Amino acid sequence: MEFNHYILVCGGTGCESSKADDIYRNLLKECEAQGVKDSVQVVKTGCFGFCEQGPIVKILPEESFYVQVKPDDARELIAEHIVKGRQVERLLYDQEKTRRLTGIEDIQFYQKQLRVVLRNCGVINPENIDEYIAREGYAALEKAIFEMTPDEVVEELKTSGLRGRGGAGFPTWMKWKFTKQVQEEEKYIVCNADEGDPGAYMDRSTLEGDPHNVLEAMAIAGHTVGAKQGYIYIRAEYPLAINRLNKAIEQALDYGLLGENILGSDFSFNIELRLGAGAFVCGEETALLASVEGERGMPRPRPPFPAVKGLWNKPTVINNVETWANIPVILLRGANWFSNIGTDKSKGTKVFALTGKINNSGLVEVPMGTPLRDIINDIGGGIKDGKAFKAVQTGGPSGGVITSEFLDTPIDYEHLQELGSIMGSGGMIVMDEDDCMVDVAKFYLGFTVDESCGKCAPCRVGGRKLLNILERISKGQGSRQDLQKLKDIGEAMKRAALCGLGQTAPNPILSTMKYFEDEYLEHIDEQYCRAGKCKELVTYTINPENCIGCGICARRCPVNAISGEKRQPHEIDQALCIKCGECYNACKFDAVIVK
Amino acid sequence: MAVREVDIDFSQDLLDYIEVWKEKPGNLIMMLHRIQEEFGYIPREAAIKLTHLTGVPLAKVYGVVTFYHFFKLEKPGKHKIQVCMGTACYLKGGEDLIQELENLLGIGVNQTTEDEEFSVEAVRCVGCCGLAPVIVVDGEVYGKLKKDQLPEILAKHRGE
Ligand SMILES: Cc1cc2nc3c(=O)[nH]c(=O)nc-3n(C[C@H](O)[C@H](O)[C@H](O)COP(=O)(O)O)c2cc1C
Ligand code: FES
Numbered sequence: 001m002e003f004n005h006y007i008l009v010c011g012g013t014g015c016e017s018s019k020a021d022d023i024y025r026n027l028l029k030e031c032e033a034q035g036v037k038d039s040v041q042v043v044k045t046g047c048f049g050f051c052e053q054g055p056i057v058k059i060l061p062e063e064s065f066y067v068q069v070k071p072d073d074a075r076e077l078i079a080e081h082i083v084k085g086r087q088v089e090r091l092l093y094d095q096e097k098t099r100r101l102t103g104i105e106d107i108q109f110y111q112k113q114l115r116v117v118l119r120n121c122g123v124i125n126p127e128n129i130d131e132y133i134a135r136e137g138y139a140a141l142e143k144a145i146f147e148m149t150p151d152e153v154v155e156e157l158k159t160s161g162l163r164g165r166g167g168a169g170f171p172t173w174m175k176w177k178f179t180k181q182v183q184e185e186e187k188y189i190v191c192n193a194d195e196g197d198p199g200a201y202m203d204r205s206t207l208e209g210d211p212h213n214v215l216e217a218m219a220i221a222g223h224t225v226g227a228k229q230g231y232i233y234i235r236a237e238y239p240l241a242i243n244r245l246n247k248a249i250e251q252a253l254d255y256g257l258l259g260e261n262i263l264g265s266d267f268s269f270n271i272e273l274r275l276g277a278g279a280f281v282c283g284e285e286t287a288l289l290a291s292v293e294g295e296r297g298m299p300r301p302r303p304p305f306p307a308v309k310g311l312w313n314k315p316t317v318i319n320n321v322e323t324w325a326n327i328p329v330i331l332l333r334g335a336n337w338f339s340n341i342g343t344d345k346s347k348g349t350k351v352f353a354l355t356g357k358i359n360n361s362g363l364v365e366v367p368m369g370t371p372l373r374d375i376i377n378d379i380g381g382g383i384k385d386g387k388a389f390k391a392v393q394t395g396g397p398s399g400g401v402i403t404s405e406f407l408d409t410p411i412d413y414e415h416l417q418e419l420g421s422i423m424g425s426g427g428m429i430v431m432d433e434d435d436c437m438v439d440v441a442k443f444y445l446g447f448t449v450d451e452s453c454g455k456c457a458p459c460r461v462g463g464r465k466l467l468n469i470l471e472r473i474s475k476g477q478g479s480r481q482d483l484q485k486l487k488d489i490g491e492a493m494k495r496a497a498l499c500g501l502g503q504t505a506p507n508p509i510l511s512t513m514k515y516f517e518d519e520y521l522e523h524i525d526e527q528y529c530r531a532g533k534c535k536e537l538v539t540y541t542i543n544p545e546n547c548i549g550c551g552i553c554a555r556r557c558p559v560n561a562i563s564g565e566k567r568q569p570h571e572i573d574q575a576l577c578i579k580c581g582e583c584y585n586a587c588k589f590d591a592v593i594v595k
Numbered sequence: 596m597a598v599r600e601v602d603i604d605f606s607q608d609l610l611d612y613i614e615v616w617k618e619k620p621g622n623l624i625m626m627l628h629r630i631q632e633e634f635g636y637i638p639r640e641a642a643i644k645l646t647h648l649t650g651v652p653l654a655k656v657y658g659v660v661t662f663y664h665f666f667k668l669e670k671p672g673k674h675k676i677q678v679c680m681g682t683a684c685y686l687k688g689g690e691d692l693i694q695e696l697e698n699l700l701g702i703g704v705n706q707t708t709e710d711e712e713f714s715v716e717a718v719r720c721v722g723c724c725g726l727a728p729v730i731v732v733d734g735e736v737y738g739k740l741k742k743d744q745l746p747e748i749l750a751k752h753r754g755e
Contacts, residue, residue, distance in 0.1 A: 017726065
């Protein structure tokens with residue numbers, strides 16, 4: 001049936017939590033009430049990426065892009081846009097505060113993006129396999145089974161230049177080839193959907209917005225290397241993604257696209273989910289395999305690599321969600337199309353979760369080689385509240401910071417590594433002048449120490465030592481020798497730790513020390529934290545010149561450390577002050593000074 | 596070894612689930628998830644009962660339960676508050692939210708109020724980083740949160 005209008009409602013986790021579900025239901029209700037239900041189709045899609053402006057509703061064919069929609073806006077959207085054919089101006093995206101924009105192509109957030117991995121997110125209903133099929137879904141699987149030999153598939157991946165998106169950037173075709181070469185009856189395909197980097201949600205959105213894409217890719221791998229069983233290892237913290245994957249698997253089984261004799265061929269392939277249980281180390285591939293086996297998630301030494309001895313010691317292809325999501329489109333459009341995107345050694349696009357002190361938080365996909373500056377200024381719309389940019393962190397707890405002087409660096413595997421960071425899985429966290437680099441390093445290290453599995457001493461002991469030193473420095477009790485110790489221990493861990501977790505745990509420290517040594521020295525020599533983050537090092541005082549004695553700070557102070565007569569300048573008792581910053585936030589006259 | 600009787604009832608659903616998964620390879624974590632779904636944590640009796648049903652040694656069950664943060668050994672409050680302490684939320688004031696919850700409820704991280712209404716837990720990224728800082732109460736996500744919104748949120752859930 002043809003509809004006059006299609007209304008797409010974002011059903012990603014971010015928007016769902018901002019009542020997208022209620023919006024969806026109200027839109028259906030209003031369509032019915034206003035008598036247009038037969039000419040309008042309302043669809044819940046995956047993430048549009050522009051999370052900062054969510055919940056998002058897009059209406060086709062006009063391509064009207066409505067932002068920050070509330071459930072109560074449903075009536076007006078139907079009455080005005082659908083019934084009377086007039087756009088609801090007040091809900092359109094207001095880019096320059098003067099001119100409201102209608103469609104995506106005008107919005108700066110989208111202009112430098114290229115959607116390959118996310119091509120279906122925000123376009124189709126992820127819970128309906130027909131919509132995926134209508135966008136050439138499962139055509140790549142068909143091609144791989146009936147028109148290509150397994151060797152041709154591997155060759156195509158090789159020509160495409162696709163490298164793993166889970167962190168290390170290992171060429172995907174090589175893993176497949178290794179597994180394919182081993183003569184074994186049983187082989188496995190695994191999807192790494194553990195997404196451990198805190199502050200990143202690319203894989204979650206990909207699975208929520210386009211689950212069949214990953215299923216199709218895994219089946220292609222199964223056919224290519226000769227595996228019959230696939231597992232998706234996904235974090236239990238992602239209930240919506242789990243739910244959509246389960247539905248997708250069911251539908252694919254129904255359609256004969258998974259299960260026995262796929263598409264009538266003699267190839268059979270099944271996929272099951274395995275849930276993670278909140279251990280970061282399980283993102284590391286050997287630990288992940290132990291976890292799929294139902295054991296404690298401890299890493300094993302490599303080699304042997306999983307490609308040869310993986311799950312239950314059988315040859316196993318393990319790839320990241322985003323890596324998988326690239327594969328069907330490569331087979332369909334050809335390796336050459338893909339390898340034309342990106343740089344010399346890093347092909348295709350990369351999805352980043354752009355978060356932190358940035359105006360447009362969201363999910364962005366750009367060609368490899370895009371300068372960081374474009375991502376932060378053009379797509380991200382610059383720093384929040386007019387503050388000064390300090391650094392951007394990539395690669396999560398295994399990565400490092402990039403400072404303003406390197407903003408023109410093209411983003412790809414090689415360049416990030418040169419700068420002492422890594423591509424990682426795609427977390428990109430923007431920091432401003434209010435963020436303290438010692439504190440950031442301490443945050444990441446606290447994370448890795450928490451998450452260390454304890455199997456090897458360099459990580460278990462070394463990490464703890466590093467954290468102790470950082471804690472000392474952040475309290476103003478550090479010494480200059482401590483800096484050397486940080487370096488020595490860090491370098492030793494890099495060399496001696498058993499798995500990637502311990503080997504990369506010192507990176508946030510080494511990288512912040514490299515670029516922000518002055519901040520470390522200020523903490524050590526002057527007991528001073530310029531960002532005002534390290535609580536032990538700040539003092540709050542009241543400037544009598546500015547204080548009008550309104551008393552709001554005294555009322556807000558949780559420990560009654562502030563006193564003074566009405567309309568007279570107040571004072572803070574330093575012995576009582578717990579440095580919570582309430583007075584600073586409360587004062588409307590800039591009378592509270594942080595030093 | 597004499598099989599000790601345990602005093603805990605599993606729902607029929609849970610028993611069916613275990614029956615199906617019992618034979619599958621790598622099943623332990625999945626069964627524990629299902630048990631925690633039913634009880635909100637892994638009660639000792641449930642762990643023992645699982646060993647009776649499946650033959651997995653108790654030491655192994657506890658080895659796995661204690662390795663993974665997601666599994667809880669203590670009963671949480673009626674309403675579960677998860678404060679995100681992922682990087683994005685940390686930078687945007689996740690710690691202040693924990694502090695404010697402590698002011699309001701009198702409990703810190705990994706504690707439960709005396710009336711067993713609320714428990715507070717710090718989690719690592721719930722995948723809504725665009726909305727940082729984020730808390731999740733009984734599965735409902737609250738984003739771009741300011742601490743003065745907390746009393747209202749607590750009141751809403753206390754009523755449920
Ligand atoms: C500590 C640690 C955590 C990791 N976490 C993840 C993760 O959350 N997701 C992921 O895809 N890869 C993660 N990796 C990388 C995996 O070990 C592995 O390289 C990846 O799954 C391979 O897939 P790819 O070739 O498609 O990138 C992690 C590695 C380490 C050392
Ligand atoms: S860091 Fe809090 S939701 Fe990701």
